[in-house]
Amino acid sequence: MAAAINGVFPATLQELVKKSKVLVVGAGGIGCEVLKNLVLSGFTDIEIIDLDTIDLSNLNRQFLFHREHVGKSKARVAKESALSFNPDAKITAYHDSVTSTDYGVNFFKKFDLVLSALDNRAARNHVNRMCLNADVPLIESGTAGYNGQVELIKRGLTQCYECTPKDKQRSFPGCTIRNTPSEPIHCIVWAKHLFNQLFGESLEDEDISPDAADPDAKEKDGADGNGEPKDDGKEKGEESKEEKEAKEDTANGNILRINTRQWAKDCNYDAGKLFNKFFNEDITYLLRMSNLWKTRKAPVPVQWDTLLPEGSSGDQKDVAKQHHKVWSIEECAQVFANSLKELSAAFLKLEGDDTLAWDKDDQPAMDFVAACANVRSHIFDIERKSRFEIKSMAGNIIPAIATTNAITAGISVMRAFKVLEAKWEQCKAVYARLRPNARNYFLVPDASLPGPNPNCHVCASDPAITLKIDTKRMRIKELRDEVLVKTLNMLNPDVTVQSNGSILISSEEGETESNEGKLLSELNIVDGVILKCDDFFQNYELSIIISHFDAERDENLFEVVADASQLKPKDEQPEVVKDKEDEPKSAKKRSANGEGDSKDDGPSTSKRSRPTEVVEEDDDDCLVIEEDEDQADVVVVATDKLSVQSPPKSGSKRKPSEVIEDEDITEILESSDDEPAGPTKCKRSRLDDPSSNPVAVISID
Numbered sequence: 001m002a003a004a005i006n007g008v009f010p011a012t013l014q015e016l017v018k019k020s021k022v023l024v025v026g027a028g029g030i031g032c033e034v035l036k037n038l039v040l041s042g043f044t045d046i047e048i049i050d051l052d053t054i055d056l057s058n059l060n061r062q063f064l065f066h067r068e069h070v071g072k073s074k075a076r077v078a079k080e081s082a083l084s085f086n087p088d089a090k091i092t093a094y095h096d097s098v099t100s101t102d103y104g105v106n107f108f109k110k111f112d113l114v115l116s117a118l119d120n121r122a123a124r125n126h127v128n129r130m131c132l133n134a135d136v137p138l139i140e141s142g143t144a145g146y147n148g149q150v151e152l153i154k155r156g157l158t159q160c161y162e163c164t165p166k167d168k169q170r171s172f173p174g175c176t177i178r179n180t181p182s183e184p185i186h187c188i189v190w191a192k193h194l195f196n197q198l199f200g201e202s203l204e205d206e207d208i209s210p211d212a213a214d215p216d217a218k219e220k221d222g223a224d225g226n227g228e229p230k231d232d233g234k235e236k237g238e239e240s241k242e243e244k245e246a247k248e249d250t251a252n253g254n255i256l257r258i259n260t261r262q263w264a265k266d267c268n269y270d271a272g273k274l275f276n277k278f279f280n281e282d283i284t285y286l287l288r289m290s291n292l293w294k295t296r297k298a299p300v301p302v303q304w305d306t307l308l309p310e311g312s313s314g315d316q317k318d319v320a321k322q323h324h325k326v327w328s329i330e331e332c333a334q335v336f337a338n339s340l341k342e343l344s345a346a347f348l349k350l351e352g353d354d355t356l357a358w359d360k361d362d363q364p365a366m367d368f369v370a371a372c373a374n375v376r377s378h379i380f381d382i383e384r385k386s387r388f389e390i391k392s393m394a395g396n397i398i399p400a401i402a403t404t405n406a407i408t409a410g411i412s413v414m415r416a417f418k419v420l421e422a423k424w425e426q427c428k429a430v431y432a433r434l435r436p437n438a439r440n441y442f443l444v445p446d447a448s449l450p451g452p453n454p455n456c457h458v459c460a461s462d463p464a465i466t467l468k469i470d471t472k473r474m475r476i477k478e479l480r481d482e483v484l485v486k487t488l489n490m491l492n493p494d495v496t497v498q499s500n501g502s503i504l505i506s507s508e509e510g511e512t513e514s515n516e517g518k519l520l521s522e523l524n525i526v527d528g529v530i531l532k533c534d535d536f537f538q539n540y541e542l543s544i545i546i547s548h549f550d551a552e553r554d555e556n557l558f559e560v561v562a563d564a565s566q567l568k569p570k571d572e573q574p575e576v577v578k579d580k581e582d583e584p585k586s587a588k589k590r591s592a593n594g595e596g597d598s599k600d601d602g603p604s605t606s607k608r609s610r611p612t613e614v615v616e617e618d619d620d621d622c623l624v625i626e627e628d629e630d631q632a633d634v635v636v637v638a639t640d641k642l643s644v645q646s647p648p649k650s651g652s653k654r655k656p657s658e659v660i661e662d663e664d665i666t667e668i669l670e671s672s673d674d675e676p677a678g679p680t681k682c683k684r685s686r687l688d689d690p691s692s693n694p695v696a697v698i699s700i701d
C-alpha cells in the first residue's frame with residue numbers, strides 16, 4: 001500500500017515523510033482521521049496515545065472503530081485498523097493519559113512532530129508545555145460543529161497554545177457531565193440531556209445516568225508505558241468484563257433511555273418519583289463508585305419529601321418568573337414539578353414518534369433545565385445560578401461533525417508536510433467554516449504566523465501572573481488544587497515564597513501537609529507577596545504575584561490575570577508584525593531544560609485580526625469569531641476577558657493580496673514548486689486570480 005504514494009509527493013518530501021517519527025495525541029474524531037491520513041501519506045513510524053475506550057456513540061464518526069470494538073482501547077484499535085492500510089508501518093499505541101509522568105520531556109524529544117487531536121484544555125495545555133520543553137513542533141487541531149482549526153506551535157517562532165488567555169471551555173467529557181460535575185455549566189448540560197431523555201430527541205451521547213465505566217472510578221494500576229497488553233491480558237485502563245457489561249448496558253442505551261422515558265410515562269410523570277430517581281437514587285449509585293470521591297467532594301443526595309413534603313403548597317408559579325433570583329433548592333423543586341407537569345402534558349399530546357425540542361425561549365423547557373441544573377449543582381456543592389444566567393449559558397452544545405473532523409485532520413497532515421520541510425511561513429493557522437467568507441473560501445488561512453506573546457505565562461522566559469485572590473478566605477490546599485492544578489494546569493507543583501525561600505507547598509507527599517488547611521493570610525501570603533512555583537515534570541516555573549481582594553459572598557475567591565496586557569482594549573494592542581526585522585529584540589524565548597534557544601527565527605508581538613461578532617464558541621477551546629463580510633478573515637481569539645469589539649473603521653483591513661499572496665491550503669494541495677510530482681486526487685482552484693472568484697478552496701463532494 002505504501003508504494004502507492006510513490007510519485008504523489010516530491011521525492012524530498014516523500015523521503016522526509018518516510019524517515020520522520022510522529023506522535024498523535026488523541027484517537028477520537030480528529031485523531032483517527034489524522035492517523036489514517038498519516039499512514040496513507042507514507043508515514044511509517046507513528047506513536048498514538050489515548051486514554052479512553054471506544055464508546056458506541058463514537059462509531060458514527062470515528063471510522064477506525066466498529067461495533068465489535070466497543071469497550072476496547074481507542075489507541076490500540078486505531079493502530080490495528082490503520083495497519084490494515086499499510087501493514088509495514090510501525091505504530092505504537094499507548095492506552096494512557098498523555099499527562100501521565102510516563103511521558104516526560106524525553107519521550108516527546110523522540111519525535112520530529114506531534115499532532116494533537118484532543119478534546120480538553122488541560123491535556124492541550126500539557127502537550128503544549130511538553131512540546132515547548134522538548135522543542136518539538138506541535139500541530140494543534142480542534143473542531144466544533146462545522147468549525148475547525150489547525151495551528152502550528154513552535155517554540156520561539158509562534159504563539160504557544162497558552163499565549164492568549166482562553167475563555168471558559170464549552171465542551172466536557174461525558175463522565176464529567178454524568179459523574180463528576182464541578183461547574184454550573186456541567187449541570188446545565190446534564191439538565192438539557194435529561195430534558196432530551198424524557199421529552200426530546202434522545203441522542204446516544206446524552207445519557208444522564210451514572211457512567212460505571214468512568215476511567216476515574218477505576219483503581220490506578222501500574223503503567224506499562226508501551227501499550228502492550230499486561231500480564232493479566234487486560235491493558236492499562238481497559239475495561240474489565242464487569243465494567244464492559246455495565247457499559248454495554250448503558251451503551252445499548254437506547255433501551256435504557258427508552259425505558260427511562262417509558263418509566264417516567266408509566267409513573268404518570270409523578271414529580272416526587274422522578275425527582276428521587278435523578279437526584280437521590282442515581283446519586284446514591286454514584287457514591288458507590290468510591291474512587292471518584294477520594295480526591296473530590298462527594299455529592300449529597302436530596303430527597304423529595306424533605307423539600308416538598310406532601311401537602312405543601314405546590315403552586316407558587318411565580319417563583320419561575322423570578323429570572324434574576326437564585327432559587328432556593330425548595331424553589332427549584334417547585335419549579336421542577338410545575339415545568340414537568342407542563343412538559344409532560346405537551347409531550348403526551350404529540351403524535352407518533354414526535355418529540356419536544358429544547359428551546360431556551362420555551363418557558364417550561366427553560367424552567368425545567370434551570371431547576372434541574374440547580375438541584376444537581378446543590379448536590380455537588382456547586383454554585384447555583386439564576387434562571388437568567390442559566391439561559392445565557394445553556395447555548396448550543398455543538399455536535400461533532402465527521403466531515404469537519406476529516407477536513408481538519410487533512411489540514412493537520414498537510415501542515416505536517418510543511419513542518420517537515422521547515423517551510424514555516426507556510427504553516428499559518430487555518431480555519432474551516434461552514435459558510436464561505438466574502439472571498440468564497442471555506443478554508444481560511446490566517447494572515448500571519450503570530451509570534452510568541454512575550455508576556456505569556458507559559459512560553460515567556462520568566463513567566464509571571466497576577467493572582468487576584470482573597471487571601472483571608474483562600475486556604476493553601478485550595479491554592480494548590482483550584483489555582484495551580486485546575487486553573488494553571490500544573491501537575492505537582494512546589495511553591496516557595498520568593499522573599500524568604502520558605503516552602504509553602506511541596507510536591508513531596510506529606511512535607512507541607514500542616515500548611516494545607518491554613519489561610520494564605522495566616523502564612524503571611526498577603527498583597528504584594530511573590531510566590532515561585534515550579535512544576536518539575538513540566539519543567540515549568542512561574543512567578544505568582546499576589547493581589548489581595550475582598551471577595552463578595554458569592555464571588556469567586558480568585559482570578560488569574562494571565563497577561564495583563566491582554567486585558568487592554570484591543571485597539572491598544574500592537575498591529576500584526578510581519579517583518580521579522582521589526583520584531584522586538586527583547587522578546588523572550590522559552591528554553592527547554594534551561595538551555596537557550598539559538599535559532600534565529602525570533603518571535604514577534606503579533607496578534608490576530610480583530611473580531612466583530614462572536615458567532616460561536618468552539619467546544620474545543622477556540623473561539624471562532626466572524627468578521628464583517630468585507631473585513632478580514634476568520635480569526636480565533638481567546639481571552640479570559642473577552643471584550644468583543646468592532647473592527648477599526650479603516651487602516652487595518654488586510655489587503656486582499658495579503659490573504660492569498662503566499663501559501664494557503666490550495667498551495668499545499670498543489671504539486672511541489674520545483675520537483676515533479678504525480679497527480680493528487682484533490683480538486684484545486686487557483687486563488688491567485690481574483691477574477692476567477694474562487695469558489696471553495698476545497699470542494700467537498
Ligand SMILES: Nc1ncnc2c1ncn2[C@@H]1O[C@H](COP(=O)(O)OP(=O)(O)OP(=O)(O)O)[C@@H](O)[C@H]1O
Pocket residue numbers: 025026027028029030031049050051052057058074096097098099117118119120123173174205400
Ligand atoms: N489526557 C489525555 N490523554 C490522552 N488522550 C486524551 C486525553 N484527553 C482526551 N483524550 C482523548 O482525545 C480524544 C478526543 O477526541 P474527540 O473529541 O473525538 O472525543 P470523543 O470522546 O471520541 O468524542 P465525544 O467527546 O464527542 O464523545 C478522545 O478520544 C479522548 O479520549
Ligand SMILES: [Zn+2]
Pocket residue numbers: 159160161162163164452453456457458459460
Ligand atoms: Zn505562550
